[in-house]
Amino acid sequence: MTAVLPPGSPLEAMLEGRVPVLRVPMRGLWDLAARRRLRRLALSGGVPLVQTWMGRATRLLRLPSRRVVHVARLGGYYDVKGYRHAHAWIGNTRGICDHLLAAGLPASRVFHIGNFYRPPPPLTGEQRAVLRRGLGVPEGAWMIFALGRLHPNKGFDTLLEALSRLPETIAGRPWHMVIAGEGPLGTELREAGRRLGLEQRLTWPGWNPEPAPWYQVADLFVCPSRHEPLGNVILEAWGNRVPVLACASQGPSELIRPGRDGMLVPVDRPPALARAIADLLGEEALREGLVEAGFRRLEEEFSVEVILERYRDLYERLTGA
Template sequence: MRVIQAMAGAPQGGAEAFYARLVPALARAGLEQRAVTRPVPERLEVLARDGVPALEIPFGNPYLDLLSRWKFRGAIKAFRPDVVVTWANRATALCPSSPVAGHRFLKVGRLGGYYDVKYYRDCDHLVGNTPGICAYLRDKGWPAERVHHVPNFVDPPRRAAVTRDSIGTPPEATLVVALGRLHRNKAFDTLLKALAGLPGVHLWLAGAGPEEAALKALAAGLGLADRVKFLGWRSDSAELIAAADIFCCPSRHEPFGNVIAEAWAAGRPVVAAAASGPALMVKDGIDGLLAPVDDAGALGRAIARLAGDRALAAAVAAAGRARYEAQFSEPAVVRLWLDFFARIVGGGASCAASRG
């Protein structure tokens, strides 16, 4: 089977990071692939390490996109894939419809958010990485048999945990770690307000974004300057999480919650706000604790509960690790993708025309 994986995204981002994990993992499992991607050096290096040939396409303004569409068509004509997987809106919109030069293929749109379905009209199948996204697509009129749920996988820590003294944190402190883009959707302001009621609890907050200045000002105003470390954008998120006593995902809006799976992979207990993704993902009281969205008091109480009950924290962490192994590890998710490809290719040629 031959598959093209097309990514038009920027150098950094959740979907972009997962693309750089999944495509090499599928190659290691024996799937023959070609990558179509923006010329991002780090991404190209990762693909090359596992022998995935990559066609660099600019993907940018409308003039570049004319070139991108032409080059994309050439890649399909040369490789003759069974399936083309397009990641998010731009790659999907610029992927030619089947057939190309007489060659038929199945066009699969992969969605990691609640995107406008107009970009996916000529897709044969859609893959959502959460049950909520899949339900959204069905509500928009997509037939259930052409909407498929395949979650992301995350990697466990490969190196030793980041040491507390390297970030100026007392070894005896209860350490909470949170990470993500510093954006209002992530609700780090709510986490800071929760921390204000938790004396002795320290926070490492890794990420960058438009709310950085406001969050730093809020931390200072709450008297948290000595207990909150703003770490900026980091490439060692797994090792940061591994250093934590508790991992927290306070998001107002979170379609999936990659970071929760990362915490489970590292064997850390999780506290999360019950946004759409975490609410479906976390079994409250079993493999994590949930708090209402935007409720700093409830979020603080959940953190305090784990900090004060080591047996509960250990049980929650162990249950999360088991969930990771069963559903969000590389072997589990790679098998789901391979089974998906085999199922749709075995079902016959392109069906977009029959869907209308």
């Protein structure tokens, strides 16, 4: 196995010492030098299969036949035009697979394989207390957590409207909201928080490439997205044993079994989201049940071992190995 990455890719550090890496600049869809080099690597490397993970790499790689199988993996509802030349396709949700089939791709060559998540070791009690203080969470307060790019698709404006409807305390405890991420709406959302009178109840810690500790110190994770193809954040929340509340966009609706391993509310409905937050924080038994069921779902369907085995099975099927 060899990974082909553009120079400076953050994935290179993750793969160091595990997988050989070749660096190929991919400057754009009309980068003919990259197109020739990728084709040469695929055809002369003695490999039976090449999988592309990003749109640019998929569009640049053009193979003349199925002597080397080209598998394109999609993590969103992209225009299929740039993917049709592949020989097989993977969607990381059933909804994306349905999108590919609706575009006319053959059902015999479209496959569903989800994402995986490997939970880290749990924090100690002292580590949890220190981290919560560092995030500005008052002693004894509920910590509500959300994570994502500060972009219209992520619905953080809806979340702020919902928070403005919450009472001062829930089940006798104050609450504090931590929204992690960066993006084009950062300034606008912070101003909205001030306008809604939430400034003292909000922490904006920015982006963290390793957010697991933040999940672990939270009492509730909220995914307010109005457009979310999968929702890796839900897998991360399950793996870090925090109850999940999400708006019913595409990915969360597919992942969550309401009342069993998470809760769903309609998209862009602040009153419903506020009620669900208050209800969950007020019902300890419900939260505990969601946590245990979510962790089991992760282990049974989205663990590293389960997902890698599905990829191995698919590769063998496509190559006749």
